[in-house]
Amino acid sequence: MFAYxxxxxxxxxxNQEMMSGGDFEWNxxxxxxxxxxxxxxxxxxxxxxxxxxxxIRQKALRVAGGQIxxxxxxxxxxxxxxxxxxxxxxxxxxxLTVTEKIIAFFLAYSMKLYKLKAIVLVKFGMSKPARL
Numbered sequence: 001m002f003a004y005x006x007x008x009x010x011x012x013x014x015n016q017e018m019m020s021g022g023d024f025e026w027n028x029x030x031x032x033x034x035x036x037x038x039x040x041x042x043x044x045x046x047x048x049x050x051x052x053x054x055x056i057r058q059k060a061l062r063v064a065g066g067q068i069x070x071x072x073x074x075x076x077x078x079x080x081x082x083x084x085x086x087x088x089x090x091x092x093x094x095x096l097t098v099t100e101k102i103i104a105f106f107l108a109y110s111m112k113l114y115k116l117k118a119i120v121l122v123k124f125g126m127s128k129p130a131r132l
Contacts, residue, residue, distance in 0.1 A: 001027070002043075007035055020063040057114060061127065064118035071119070079116035083108045 001023055011030045014022035027037060050056045072078070086108040090101040121127035 002040070003030075011035070021067060056111065057118075060111060060115045061118045061122070064115055064122050067115075067119055075119075076116075079112065079119075083112055 007030060011026065011033055014026050016022075018025060031037065050059060083105070087105055090096065090104055093101065096104070118127065
């Protein structure tokens with residue numbers, strides 16, 4: 001995300017208490033104040049991939065810390081649903097074998113369930129997310 005200084009001066013800074021989702025929350029405030037968003041196709045962002053399940057789970061806990069601020073109605077029930085969008089996306093991947101698609105689907109589903117656990121732990125004060 002890129003923004004001019006005057007936009008930050010009017011909208012304010014990111015919410016420092018959020019562990020994740022600060023950009024989403026900030027953009028919501030900015031658009032409510034009349035600023036618009038634009039997609040820049042030529043921008044390239046490099047971010048290192050997580051290299052272990054431990055790193056992926058740490059990120060899930062951090063993301064849970066941001067999601068508790070914007071949970072939709074019936075979030076708990078929806079959290080158990082398999083990731084249908086992932087299944088649809090994997091179905092179009094011709095460079096993956098059926099076995100790789102199944103593994104990817106179940107990995108995505110297990111991460112969804114782990115995020116549910118993380119959200120519950122954070123929501124009820126049994127765990128605290130941390131920025132890493």
